[in-house]
Amino acid sequence: MPGECEGDHPADLAAELDIERDVFFIGWRGHEELPAGLNCADLMVAPAVNEPFGMVYLEAMACGTPPIATTTGGPARTIKPAGHHATGWLVAPDDPHDLARTLTTAIQDTAERQRRGTNGRQHIQASASSPTSSGPTTSPTASQKTSDQTYAMPSAPGVPTVANPTPR
Template sequence: MRTYAECAGRIVTVSPSDQAEVERLLGIPAQQITVIGNGVDTTRFAPQQLTTGQKLALLRRWLVEDPQGWAPGKPPGSIRYTDADLSTMLTPDGSLAPIVLWIGRFQHVKRLALLLEAFAAICKSLSPAPILLLWGGYPGENEGEHPADTVHRLDLDQRVYLIGWRGHEELPAGLACADLMAAPAVNESFGMVYIEAAACGVPPIATNTGGPATLITHNGPDADGWLVRPDDMDDLTAALGVALTDPSERARRAANGLQRVRRSCAWARVADQYLQLYYEQAHP
């Protein structure tokens, strides 16, 4: 890495936190580093207005017809749901309970166990209790207690659903089913899922570490998501409570996030930044 870095005229990192790591680990001066965030395809990742019936049809396909969730030591599809299981997602008036979406791998750094603990706490205080969809978990890859075991231990079997690992092309539809995205990972270099969620009009909850700390605005008129202290279940639970009980605030932050992503994170904008950097390097 040091050899490659010494050969480069300019180093690009995707976040200020990565810039600091490059300075620390490789000894590269700050003036040789440019921060350019990753881009998102805002034509694919865009808001969709789905009806309750359309959302249920998607959830039925992912959970009942073509399940990919997997139990410890078993293959994809070993966790299967029924139409009766999906019925618990509905409130007495026939609408869907608020849906939270988590996206990631079953790795300790993703802090899924912490999210499940916080979600269990919030389910006891909210009516209707929300739903949590776990999108991801690469087959066979798991660190610590398997999420399926955690769900059962916390008595969340009727509130948490393991969707499993699905293609990236399906993620926009998954986000379209969600009211909120929550992924309290610690020290993510960038965090693509947060800007993908924002591009779909879904406000995210993240920790104030790594890339998300500079991607998400937590307070004020430009707030577009929520940032919580890392490994702080009480703070995470409080953020879930605020986000799930205030639809107008979710909508405000969603609108801010959508505007910011289209303005700063669309691929055309990111490509322009690289073109400008190439020009500056070619014409010092």
């Protein structure tokens, strides 16, 4: 998906760990393909350190896909990591063990992923529906994702909402 790699490239790491047959890298995709990818995903994981805002986390939540991010920067202010209204997970920066534990927990608990995905989408929809935003979105909740629907994701405040192509 769109983005940049921090440190060693994941493909090089997969080769070094001899797990190339166990992982699949889709390669770089344009931003217009991001909604389709997020709608197909169970999680969006981007443990960047000191991400100043983190639009991709909001885009994931708009698609009903719960994010995993670090407790630094913008994601720490936009992702609710616990409680009834949790929207994703936050991990300690540069802590591979915390990330691994969180990934394992998230992957193994389908109901919790769906709950956080639904909460995140509702949070984004409510934010996009506020008087200062560009209006509501039309994407379904995480439990309603299907391949025959068009998804819309809100942009930053003041920027029009963009309808995205139907996932393939």
